[in-house]
Amino acid sequence: MLLCVDDSSAILEYERSLFEMSGYIVVTAEYAGDGLRLATNHQFDAVLLDYNMPEMNGHQLALEIRRIRPETPVIIFSGAEIPEETHRLVDAVVQKSEAIRELLPTVERLWERLD
Structure with missing residues (x-):
């Protein structure tokens, strides 16, 4: 299950479609606080x-997630x-300009490391 946090609903929809087409379960949050609550629970x-x-910002949210879920990529x-x-x-780190080429392979590489 993948959590996507972005203040752009268009980006969240793109992420949802990309990952769901590849068979992943996707949960989205438009606000960092909502994302933190989801990651906590x-x-x-x-x-x-x-x-x-x-x-x-993403750095602050990543710090909080690392504190509560240090094992989560x-x-x-x-x-x-x-x-x-x-x-x-x-x-x-994946730049949005590289999304089509880099986003899915990056997530898959990280998940392979967990197996």
Whole structure:
């Protein structure tokens, strides 16, 4: 099960369709706080986060998820430039401009590591 958190409903719909077509169960949240509640209350196989969100950014949300679920892979999926500190915190960073080529293979590689 994959958790996707992004303040853009269009991006969330894209992620849902991409991963559901590949057989994954997808849960989405438009707000970082909702994503944190979901990550706290449910065990996800991976979490996909936008970096620029209004309540808290992807780095802050990744820190919170790492605190409560250190074993869960976290991927930043963003169009923004990502600070080096965030690169070190998360398992992968995928630029939205590379989505078609990189997003699904990145998630699959992380899940293979878990098996």
